[in-house]
Amino acid sequence: MSLNKLTIAAARDALKAGEVTSVEITEACLAEIDAAGALNAFCAKTPEIALAQAKAADARIKAGDAPAMCGIPLGIKDLFCTKGVASQAASRILEGFKPEYESTVTQNLWDAGAVMLGKLSMDEFAMGSSNETACYGPVVSPWKVDDRQLTPGGSSGGSAAAVAADLCLAATGTDTGGSIRQPAAFTGIVGIKPTYGRVSRWGVVAFASSLDQAGPMTKSVRDAAIMLSTMASNDAKDSTCADIPVPDFEAALSGDIRGKKIGIPREYRMEGMPAEIEKLWSDGAAMLRDAGAEIVEISLPHTKYALPAYYVIAPAEASSNLARYDGVRYGHRAKLSAGEGIVDMYEKTRAEGFGPEVQRRVMIGTYVLSAGFYDAYYNRARRVRALIKQDFDQAFAAGIDSILTPATPSSAFGLGEMKDADPVEMYLNDVFTVTVNLAGLPGISVPVGLDAKGLPMGLQLIGRPWEEGDLLNQALVLEKAAGFAAKPVKWW
């Protein structure tokens, strides 16, 4: 097997046994990346850093001091600040920005000996579900079933495409409304959004601070467990990062889910849901039942209002977070004509630097926070958010351990197919995932089957707060039972 196709777990074991070196795995990935220009997944390549880190990792492994992630080559979403390496959230407004600091998540990974292959494209400022808003142009999914080019999903589309195409062993992603789980489902990989506060947001370009969480995107559930244990930490630099111990999530993977109560929320059975998704969902429930779990129908009555609440709260926070891009401290500054002042500088810089979707969301956010509308929109949305969380709290209080839902309302669509659609139509991609961000819960997308077109479809498991270990264990059982082994046929 080509070394770039290894899982983290397999690479770790082979590295430890001395059967392979990190330099060899890293070189295999770098060669694949160079040959995969057609996917447009990597927006910055860092081969020198990668090889230096790989050599250091090999020395560390030899010395017998090797944490699980040591020597594992990764792709890093462009949203993470990486010292001295372009980090621009796929936006023109951060053109030329090379941070003077390292995000906590990437620092945790490098401290554990992981290797950075480069930065991965994404929707601009993580706003999008198709990777078409990236200033680098769209990422193309490695999955192809006809003459169309398909979206890998978004916003972590570069991460999803790179992992599915075996350009790296795993990648970091971030998830504000589904940006890890939807692209993972579209590309047949695993992606987990941890509990809000499990992973530090420090050094991750902020979109909506009360919803953003980073997480791993991997080839297997076991890999997600290994990588999450390294990404997560307590961090004084992020006041919302919880001071609770980070368990060894891999140790929670017993494969035994007997007696677990898994809820099926009836409100997720949407009108017009494709029959294939509905079948996938009931098949998934049957797999968990066969493994000894108890399947219970539950109600999450405010589900319908999650999407509109999200599209008030997320843009409101974004409009505030993105106020910092003013052409003064970093990134792009518009050229001014004689006589133009500082307001012209702000307005021209932001018009040139932000793409249309980011502009729209900043303006919606500005509107819902403006005097006279703050109560009607923003405060009302935050009240509805409290009710959405209460739905989950009540389900968990009634003894439910986790909740099974579809990950996405469809399989991947073609690039450009949503071009003329209303912005709201694109937002519907997040319908099964936003509730989890609004309630701060952990959610994982697991590939379960292919649709009639031959495209991957995923199911989502939603866990109790801080119970990622339990959630990953249930995901492992689902992964095993589904036996999803399809890979995209190489065309690039």
Add this chain to the structure above:
Amino acid sequence: MSIDIDTARKVAHLARIRVPETDLPKLAEQLSGILTFMEQLNEVNVDGIEPMTSVTPMRLKRRADVVTDGNYPEAVLKNAPDAREGFFAVPKVVE
């Protein structure tokens, strides 16, 4: 509630994003569409429900009010489009 062209112009200015006059009708239409979608929230009975301030019941971390970081102006200014003599430079703000 729908957003007219004047409101769209005002919101764009508040957001400090220059939008050409010719683009305002389309923008107003899109913003109105999004707001209409949000109006579903009016169906929800939110009486007695406090707006959520923190998704986890955790109290924000406190620390002593002391300087913990700093003293590297070069690093702070490194990415500035225009920095002079240890300051960020901007167009003239006061006459």
